[in-house]
Amino acid sequence: DAMPEQSLRTLGDFEAQGLSNTPWAYATLGCRPAPLMAAIAAQALRTIGSFGAQNLSNLAWACANLSCQDLPLLNALSASAVPTCAQFSQQDLANTAWSYAVMSVAAAPLLQAIASAAIPTIPEFSSQGLATTAWAFACLEIRDVPLFDA
Numbered sequence: 001d002a003m004p005e006q007s008l009r010t011l012g013d014f015e016a017q018g019l020s021n022t023p024w025a026y027a028t029l030g031c032r033p034a035p036l037m038a039a040i041a042a043q044a045l046r047t048i049g050s051f052g053a054q055n056l057s058n059l060a061w062a063c064a065n066l067s068c069q070d071l072p073l074l075n076a077l078s079a080s081a082v083p084t085c086a087q088f089s090q091q092d093l094a095n096t097a098w099s100y101a102v103m104s105v106a107a108a109p110l111l112q113a114i115a116s117a118a119i120p121t122i123p124e125f126s127s128q129g130l131a132t133t134a135w136a137f138a139c140l141e142i143r144d145v146p147l148f149d150a
Helices: 002-013 016-029 034-050 053-065 071-087 090-102 108-124 127-139 145-149
Strands: none
Touching: 002 016, 002 034, 016 034, 016 053, 034 071, 053 071, 053 090, 071 090, 071 108, 090 108, 090 127, 108 127, 108 145, 127 145
């Protein structure tokens, strides 16, 4: 409890990287500090404009793994990611699509942006990235013919 409590006390000092890496680390460890996650979601909503591609992807992934379905946060993440998807790595694209699929949040503009960003880089995707992305689109029943024809 010491780490989550200290994180709560200093949350106002967290920048985008801290707001995305902290929940990512807890999710990786299998810990679910609900009060901290709620506070991170609130702080992230206030500062989402400063998040880069990896910050957005990591926070979406953490939300999915921590079962944090904070719709205002997920909507803000989606809205911030749409114009920046071209800057996402293949792993960021796959992880973000996977995250929204796991949470059953069909953010159509986000998935369309992911599809558009993925098309030119499909040859660089790992086999896991390809499978994860296809799985996410299938789960959300989003058919993007150009992506699956690429």
